[in-house]
Amino acid sequence: MATESNTEKLLERSGLSLPRGEVYLIEDRCKGCGLCIAFCPKHVLVVSDKFNKKGYHPPELVEEEPVNVCINCGFCERICPEFAIFVKEKKEE
Amino acid sequence: MSKDILVGDHFLSGDVAAAEGAIAAGCRFFAGYPITPSSEVAERMARRLPEVGGIFIQMEDELASMAAILGASWGGRKAMTATSGPGFSLMMENYGLGIMTETPVVIVNVQRAGPSTGLPTLLGQGDVMQARWGTHGSYQAIALSPESPQECFDMTIKAFNLAERFRQPVILLMDESVGHLFERVTIPPKEEIEIVNRKILKDKNRKIYEPDEDLVPPMPPIGEGFGIHVTGLTHDERGYPSINAETQERMIGRINDKIRKYADEIVDYEEFMVDDAEVIVVAYGITARSARRAVIMARENGIKAGLFRLKVIWPFPSKRLEELSDREFVVAEVNNGQALVEVERAIKKRAVFVGKMGGEPHKPQEILKGIEEAVK
Amino acid sequence: MARLELQIGGFGGQGVILAGLVIARALSLYDKKEAVFTQAYGPEARGGASSSGVVIDDERVDYPYPLNPDILVIMSQEAYSTYFPRLKEGGTLIIEKNLVKMDKVPEKVGEFHSIPATKIAEELGNRIVANIIMVGFITKTTGIVSKESAKRAVLEMVPAKVRDLNEKAFETGYSYEEG
């Protein structure tokens, strides 16, 4: 969504680092609708090849630095109708 | 003096007496839609409920009225609505929800003549079968039929007690004549009025539709962390939808059985000069008063007649009628033969039927003619 | 006293409903009789006709409507045509003198009374109390209800601000001398 990318640009310009997130999935709740994949502003999710218990393809992560990284925006968590996917802020090691 | 029970003698119409009975029973919520000839119930409740800490709402229609009293009942209040035929038809939808979700409420139906708008201001008794079978599906109805303002008062209390005991909507099946006639009503002191309150579920770990031995589950309170789910769908003991034949058999079976098991206790009738009667008139509501006069007139003419008055119409007193089935029977009602069907089923033979299409009660002579025909 | 039926007929606005209700209430609550009040309906309910019935008994009243009134109070010509045939043989007929015209008192009437209630009411200042004048007159002439009870019921059932007027109306009707 527009809001997220603006924030990102602003942060980049101001020299601040973006937060990083970790993506969690309750695999068997997923119905493979693809909304999280389609609307992730950083495109970190793709359809996986595997099937879950119900025969759906859950999403999987393709983190490719520096562009396709989870920024913990939480949009996938919010758009998911299944209460299946969520993110947590990644603590710096 | 406490305002909730107006102890003493009053000269009231049946409609107003029913409203006072409700308040005496502890009713503190009324939602309704004006309709002749029941509007006086709503008007009395509108005036009286605020005085006793109760809420009155005039809803946008009868569908809403019925839904609102179910909501209020789950909110912990004893709740009632009042209507007449056209409104009763609209209420059937959520009457069914009340049966399915086991929600105690009272519906007063002051019958007028139908079908449809019919005779808005005039008598009918044509809702007897609708009171039994009005909503879809299989269930057991409870319907009471008063013949006087005193009984309107007493039976409204009884209707609430039955509703609370069995957790189901109970119908007070009045009629225009009884609703509009005025008579003395004696309101006893509070301590002389028997009040039954619903069993309240206390154990949060217990499933909300798990019945006690009497087949009635205690009602869970809301707003106290029970996290209940209540649905009109067929549901399991947790209250969750369970759309299959097995659950339907078990849950709807119990909803029927909880009434069937105690039907003998619920059944109520009056026998007037029945002991030695050769012919028995079955009647209820205003018709019973015409029939009582007819019975007296018949006795004066040398016919041993008696009156069997239905005080509770549903469940029907089939057992007792069967015991009396060696007598001749007359059924009088202001419809085309509704209680008649049940009477004939119980006595296993034909009865003389004295029906009227509505508009006015039977003249005693009309029923007397039926009595004479029966003993011929 | 066995079953006794009183019917009051007139047209809308004359207060025949209140008149019947007052008498029934007085009988039921203060004279401790069994009394039922009904508003009669049927074809005569159309065209503005209005009627109330009071049935009195020692025991509980069964059929609550007047069948053949023992006492018939008539306040309009139309009500006379409708109800007079129902008057019991030998029964009492009471009429509003100026509003009901008859050549002679019919034979089946056992007792006859008349009062110009509306005119008296106008003289008292408001024709609306004609019905209460009639209640006072019924109380006096029939004796079916005690004066104290009837008066008490009147005072209870009328609005406070017209209580005095109604009391006067009742007393005037009660002491009216036919002549």
Next chain:
Amino acid sequence: MSIIKADTHPLDRYLRTERLPHVWCPGCGIGTVLGAYLRAMEKIGMDPEKSIMVSGIGCTGRAAGYVRMDSFHTTHGRAIPFAVGLKAARPDLNVTVFSGDGDLFAIGGNHIIHAARRNANITVVAINNFTYGMTGGQLAPTTPETGITTTSPYGNVESPFNLAGLIAVAGASYVARWTSLHVRRLEKSLEKALKKRGFSFVEVLSQCPTAYGRRNRMRDPVDTLKYFQKYAVVKNHVNPLEGVIEPNKPFVVGEFLDAPEEPTFEDKLWELTKAEFLHTSQAERSEWIIEHRRHLEVLSRIISGKGGEE
């Protein structure tokens, strides 16, 4: 890095997890909106033990069955009057009606306008997916003109309701419209709606890929959301009557109405039961009613888009 397997979700404490997955089709927006509702609840610290959800019939009507709070799944169209009765009886509880467009505006249309008129203190979340999903995709009072449904196979010749506009003029205190794509704004709006004393209404346009999208060139749930992305124009406090939705044209989302708080229906009902109210004269009672009436001229200014300030 790969996705981390989890067994529980942050919203699970608000959900009857034993009943998940829910009945809604893959990609259906109802779950998304329900999530937004629960997050809003969490954000404002609304106690689920003191909160009631009432639903009617239909796909959205199933929502009440998934929330871990006292919940009622009532009859078709009657969620609102059930909730009005319950709230009047128990003003101490938070009452939300969560239901669909057909349930609330076709069969239940009369009830919702009256609840708004009364300013009943309930929150109504109306999911508008333009169709009857549960019965297989029939014409709804919200189906866009030309929309193909199983009962408008040649295209819808009726005009749909403008839900937000209708409820604003009926007398609600808070009215907003969002889509299932505008999840963050929806969440914020729901927070306001839940906190608002008085009738609050949030319409959420949502996708029904199975029953509506499939017949209207939006087979994939993503298609409908892309449509929302393309045509939704965020605007606050516009005249609600400008909220008409036409196919393939921009439509307004945002907060339509946020009226000043006034005594609610329940406040007034309960005032009637107080001895001090009953024992005053009729003139004094009338005065109280006038004093506490709804400021209709203010409401009318807000509704006309001219703002509510004096």
